Amino acid sequence: MVAGDKAMKPATVWRTIGIALAALLAASVSAQSDTVRLNKLIDLFEQDEPAFGLLSFDYSLTNARAMANSGLDFILFKNGEGEKLNK
Secondary structure, eight states, X not given: OOTTXXXXXXXXXXXXXXXXXXXXXXXXHHHHHTOOOSOHHHHHHHTXXXXXXXXXXXXXXXXXXXXXXXXXXXXXXXXXXXOOSOO
């Protein structure tokens, strides 16, 4: 240290570090609560809410449009192993 420089007391250093950590923690918590998920199912599970959906074997465009507007939380489109979608 150069003569005339004042060093911070240890208590002041720890208080400053504590305030900085608290501010960082508060900022990260508020940023997490504003997160919008693309997968509604994960959001529902995190909130312990039930999720409703169905398993569909109809690959038509008409069915896809109906399912998109159904209000369901999830839709699974499944084909058998090795089956082609274009019949």
